[in-house]
Amino acid sequence: MTTLDRATVGPDRDGRTARTLPRLVARRGAPRVRREDTLPAIAVAEALGADVVEVDVRRTADGVPVLLHDETLGRLWGDPRRVAEVSWCDVARLGNGLDRIPRLDAVLERLDGCRAALLLRVVDPADALVASRTVSASTWGTRVAWAGTPDALAAVRAALPDADTWMPWESLAVPTAADTADLGPSTLVLDDVFLTSDTVAAAHGLGLAVAVRTVDEPEPVRWAARLGADLVATDDVASARAVLAGGERDGWALHDREPGEEEVATRAQALAHRIAHEVIAFTREHPVGQVSSKRAPGDLVTDVDRAVERLVRARVRAAFPTHGFTGEEYGDAPGDRYRWYLDPVDGTTNLVNGLPWTSMSLCLTRGGRPLVGVVADPWRGEVLEARRGRGAVLRDTPLHLDDTPRALAGAIVSAEFGGHGAWVGLGALVEALAERSCAVRVMGSSTLTIAQVAAGRGVGGCVPAFAPVDHGAAVLLVHEAGGVVLTRSGPVDGFPTEGEPFLVAHPGAADELHAVWSAALGSR
Incomplete structure (x- = not known):
């Protein structure tokens, strides 16, 4: 051999x-x-x-x-x-x-x-x-x-x-x-x-x-x-x-005892925090070299995407060798009831074109239920992090969205394309919001589109299809900051169904925004 x-x-x-x-x-x-x-x-x-x-x-x-x-x-x-x-x-x-x-x-x-x-x-x-x-x-x-x-x-x-x-x-x-x-x-x-x-x-x-x-x-x-x-x-x-x-x-048991969920979440949150800061430094310091396409000519991947994913996988593997892992670039690795989801660079097209609007999304789940999530913004140097039942923070400052009514007039709602094309209903949404003097922004990173709502930057964000790799951490951030996550049928606790359109909103604007968004989706 x-x-x-x-x-x-x-x-x-x-x-x-x-x-x-x-x-x-x-x-x-x-x-x-x-x-x-x-x-x-x-x-x-x-x-x-x-x-x-x-x-x-x-x-x-x-x-x-x-x-x-x-x-x-x-x-x-x-x-x-x-x-x-x-x-x-x-x-x-x-x-x-x-x-x-x-x-x-x-x-x-x-x-x-x-x-x-x-x-x-x-x-x-x-x-x-x-x-x-x-x-x-x-x-x-x-x-x-x-x-x-x-x-x-x-x-x-x-x-x-x-x-x-x-x-x-x-x-x-x-x-x-x-x-x-x-x-x-x-x-x-x-x-x-x-x-x-x-x-x-x-x-x-x-x-x-x-x-x-x-x-x-x-x-x-x-x-x-x-x-x-x-x-x-x-x-x-x-x-x-x-x-x-x-x-x-x-004997070869990994532990004398199996750690409980609380212990795992505590260790995972500390690990995710360290990883996020390491990824910020890595992404800022490493210029884009190789660029290639994946599923379509505009579906780009770079050496930075792959390097960040390998770095994060290695850090998680060292701390939690039995956990499952799903990443954007290398796919699924088997594991136990815990699973990590990672998008190393959400907004790769922005990265390739020198637009400083990208993010990393890392989320730990247990049995499909989110426990810990971090979103790292390399260009602002920000780490937004959340733990189920423990709230969300940005630079150690708690994020809290109260239920004070928020008018759509003068506000911003962010949206993202489905892949590299507009989804049917986006045009109707833009028109309906414009009638209410509400601006729409399409920035090119669905992770940040959602996470910014948790940080109080804009009253809502909508994405045409939920994926835990891209959106798991940001959805947990919105929940823990007091925001609302909605599908066409109404609010959801935890994750939307994979592939389902969803909306996140400031609680004071959620009802009106959901009505406008649902009507736009119904125009298909």
Whole structure:
């Protein structure tokens, strides 16, 4: 299955089926103890019992393969140049003592005769070719496997037909023989956000091992072991090994007790708050790079959408490994009665065109009932958050919509298109509101359209079809701020039916606005 033997342990203390104890992959050596991708970090990882030591390989200007994760020397070594533009002699002078950038051949020599295998991660095909030549010419007996980007692994396979390759898998869909035919890997490497029991079963059915990365916290380590992962890549080998030893000794239950809903909601609210601020910083700091279409030419997705979703999935997985998750870009991941819904960038067309009106929506539900929701507005730097039965806040200020009557004259009602076209009835709504001297705004983020009503900005917002990914958090915000959520049949508690048109409103304007909106929908 792989260069590594799989270690099967016996039945747990409850007599259940024997399971395979995952092997540990030390990412970049032991970066929490010594500087990453150096000989001391590799020595510590090997001493801590890592089964595989993963290192990153780049080439110097004169074609020497060295250990370095980044394209430049700035982060770790204080030199802003790209390593590919610097000679080996100059690279060798950086650092001090043993904390220096090592050559790949020195690493092969260091691990010769050790139980740990070496996993070489390459992202550039040119780097991969240089590293392949060094491995091919080496007389040391170190076991070597390869991971990295598809293009780099293809270059390795062309240079070393018998190379042990570990193929990246960035999907919740299960792998098939057709997916792996060209590369012929021994192992699938996937982020923990893509690890499911179905993926593990499918990979094993193809004769492939499964390596999950990056897993540092105790609960996700246990969870990966329970799902049958063959290898766990971690920055903290000692802690991960202690968790696995504890699971082998005490059984593999994730908790001594199942936490109650109140405890889960408290932890989830704190987590969602942290995630929202992290997403604000990430979205503001990362310019849009790749842009592509999904279901239609105007249905855009960017590298920022995907990166934010992966970031959020990873944070949730680390804290709540058994929870289900549904995201806009990567779809459904199975889980227990709790499920998170995420739209990483609501308003992608705005983002692509430089219009600062986008948001992130993250909502936790239990059995379909919303518990916690946050909406992050990167461009105002605002986080609106709500917890069922505990109210809604903006910057720690409670949001409260009283029932004082509000006239539509001089007010604003926000609306959103269905996809990229106006829904039948929108024109009639605009005309009816104009007759009442009420303005309509279509801003391009349905999450913010709803959430702004909770914040008291406008008297209403209407969307042609409810989806928990897009609207779950904002609907909870409106409820908890004292607003009204309505479908054509009247107010609803919780979520509207998926796909159903809905309206949110300030309670003082809800009756009149609902009548106008319902009449417009009836004009179809």
